[in-house]
Amino acid sequence: MRTSVRPGGEAIALAALLLIAAALYVLPLARLFAIGLAPDGALSLGPLTEALHSRATYAAVRNSLDSAFCSALAATLVGTLLALVVGFTDVRAKGLVVFLILLPMMIPPHVTAISWIQALGPSSPLLRSLGLAPELGSTHPLYSREGVILVLALQHTPLVFLVVRAALRAQPRELTDAARIAGASATRVLRRIVLPLLAPALLAGFGLAFVAALGNFGIAALLGLPARYVTLPVLIWQRMASFGVGMLPKVAVIAMIMAVVAVAAVTVLSLLQRLGRTALTGPPRPPLAIRLGRGRWVVELALWGFIAAVLALPLASLLATALVRTYGLPLTLATITFDNFAEILVRQEVTARAFLNSSIAAGTAALLLAGLAVVASHAAGGRGPVRRSIGGGLALLGDVTYAVPGIVLSIAFIVAFIRPLPVVGVSLYNTLLIIALAYVTAFLAIALKPVSAAFAQLDPALDDAARIAGAGYGRRMLHIFAPLVAPAAASGAILVFLTAYNEITVSALLWSAGNETIGTTIFNYEDGGYTTLAAAMSAVTVAATVVLMLILDRMGRHLPPGTVPWRD
Structure with a gap:
């Protein structure tokens, strides 16, 4: 019709x-x-050529792609592993685990950066009260390229987890049931059936994490600036904050470069995702829950340990800093306020x-x-x-x-x-x-x-x-x-x-x-x-x-x- x-x-x-x-x-x-x-008002490639030949712009482009790719790769690996453990095994309290894994995604990136700065630095009130803080005056371990990549990866792991878990739940259970009946082990089912079918979801999760990291400002600014590891968003902010709207033409060129890089990356990933897509028949059902047996407590201990390290440690440090009179003091009854x-x-x-x-x-x-x-x-x-x-x-x-x-x-x-x-x-x-x-x-x-x-x-x-x-x-x-x-x-x-x-x-x-x-x-x-x-x-x-x-x-x-x- x-x-x-x-x-x-x-x-x-x-x-x-x-x-x-x-x-x-x-x-x-x-x-x-x-x-x-x-x-x-007239077409000119001069500003674009000048920006491309600028050392600051070139370094910012390199740092942006480097931090986005490495952090997205790490987030994809960790997020996929978490999705498989939660969605493919019989670990307990799955509802609470999913809620806690997704919680960092709802916390602002700059808050995440601040909490990690205060969790691991020499002036950390929490570490100082425990006697575990690095020596005063030493360089903060997160003020580096690796620090930016690590915190970006932790911030975007929930994105990948959400995408992969949804894809896992959409797979017809008959596929894994048939393989198990035929005698395939859980590892073989995972390697030969589940992961190949998850390929489009893995690419989608990587793409979301890559784009989110490429445009991230808070983490890159708070952790990258002290290490002189400047990304494109931070470079744009620096130019505008220092010179105001008078820098709009030059900043617009840098922003244009960033937009082209982001769209090109997403386009390539989308094409790869389409090539790897496989048509499935049958309604989606809950995925196979593999019984871990005696090893369940080990997996659950590792899972809760990860959640504690990623969520509890930085938030506890954030609260400790908020409760002291001056940053750098240990949290004690005498300093709490x-x-x-x-x-x-x-x-x-x-x-x-x-x-x-x-x-x-x-x-x-x-x-x-x-x-x-x-x-x-x-x-x-x-x-x-x-x-x-x-x-x-x-x-x-x-x-x-x-x-x-x-x-x-x-x-x-x-x-x-x-x-x-x-x-x-x-x-x-x-x-x-x-x-x-x-x-x-x-x-x-x-x-x-x-x-x-x-x-x-x-x-x-x-x-x-x-x-x-x-x-x-x-x-x-x-x-x-x-x-x-x-x-x-x-x-x-x-x-x-x-x-x-x-x-x-x-x-x-x-x-x-x-x-x-x-x-x-x-x-x-x-x-x-x-x-x-x-x-x-x-x-x-x-x-x-x-x-x-x-x-x-x-x-x-x-x-x-x-x-x-x-x-x-």
């Missing part, structure tokens, strides 16, 4: 999609490329403002993207070529902007919206709205993926039957499709909110006085030397994130399956 777009609600929805795509996805990147390649928490929660107005701003910006982006994902996914799955082109085109733009590092998007938004908007004459620059809209651009792919998957499972006859019955576009969306895909839309919105709530990469260059976010406030405390205040603010942020996740987890028991992303 071939249909055409009729005037009315559907035409208005498709026109709105085109307008949003043009304003938030095409215009900023187009303006970025225009100012980079034609700063004076709650004054740092009182300072940020009571005396510093910026704290409450930052939490409010982050909640508003992240919440606005999550709600807008949930609605946008439903409309775009419905259009992409429609029968008409116009609908499919518009919906599919927006999905492609979402993949591109997700691959483009957040610091590049922030530069693109500054370039696009620094001048007042036509007709209304109002500038979005230095407002909270520009941060919220940047989140809409950066995180569309996160909201769109689960909704697209939900629409793919719906029978197209539903739409045809509703049309024949005379239901208009609005009624079909409101009474048929929105309720059916609501759990997937809610899942995407939750992930968007948790991602945007604590982020710093997108807002690093977009914030202004009065429009601070949680991420920029913590980073400014640490960058300004107020280590104990940064630790206190970070501890409050982690506590708020954990409470929010626990509330959502509790609500997930009474919601349709799939609404809360980490619940089965």
Whole structure:
């Protein structure tokens, strides 16, 4: 059945999609490329050639690719191993283990960096109280290339774990059952069946970790700058922070290079993923649970040891730093104080403002993207070529902007919206709205993926039957499709909110006085030397994130399956 777009609600929805795509996805990147390649209005390769021959730019590109590749490789290995242990064996308390493994993904990267700095450094209050701190004056072990790679890998391991675990659960169990009945050992099943079928998921996990590491600002800045290991996001931030908007043309060229590198890497990985995909038949079922027997306690001990080392040690050190009067003092009854928490929660107005701003910006982006994902996914799955082109085109733009590092998007938004908007004459620059809209651009792919998957499972006859019955576009969306895909839309919105709530990469260059976010406030405390205040603010942020996740987890028991992303 071939249909055409009729005037009315559907035409208005498709026109709105085109307008949003043009304003938030095409215009900023187009303006970025225009100012980079034609700063004076005429095409010139001079700025690009100058940037490519710059030692600082070359070193930043090399460091970015080096840290992204090595950390993504490590995250893929560790994340896959964790997914296989949790999803393929009979270890106990799997629900709690999954929650704790995914928790670092929801903690801001710069908070992760701060916590590890305070966990292993010579001035660590926790290590000093235990008598295990390195000698004062010695170089911090994480202020190095290896330190950046290690913390990036730990930060992005949950991403790979989430992707591989989902793929593992989607494999029909009949495959492993048949192999075990035929006498194959667990190791042989894993090597000959499970891992080959997981190849696309492994590439997808590696790609997500690579892109996330390539655009990471917080970890690279806090750990790399002291070691003079500068990556592209940090180089862009340095140029803008030092010279302001006057550096926009030169910074735009660097941002353009970074965008091209990121998109090219994702494109190559996507092609490899398609080549390695294998069609499976049969409904997905829980994977085979291999009984570990007497060795189970060894595996569980290693699993909980990893969680303690990755989660408990840095968070305990973060809390210890927040509880001492001066950074470097050991945590004892004589040095313990709650004054740092009182300072940020009571005396510093910026704290409450930052939490409010982050909640508003992240919440606005999550709600807008949930609605946008439903409309775009419905259009992409429609029968008409116009609908499919518009919906599919927006999905492609979402993949591109997700691959483009957040610091590049922030530069693109500054370039696009620094001048007042036509007709209304109002500038979005230095407002909270520009941060919220940047989140809409950066995180569309996160909201769109689960909704697209939900629409793919719906029978197209539903739409045809509703049309024949005379239901208009609005009624079909409101009474048929929105309720059916609501759990997937809610899942995407939750992930968007948790991602945007604590982020710093997108807002690093977009914030202004009065429009601070949680991420920029913590980073400014640490960058300004107020280590104990940064630790206190970070501890409050982690506590708020954990409470929010626990509330959502509790609500997930009474919601349709799939609404809360980490619940089965």
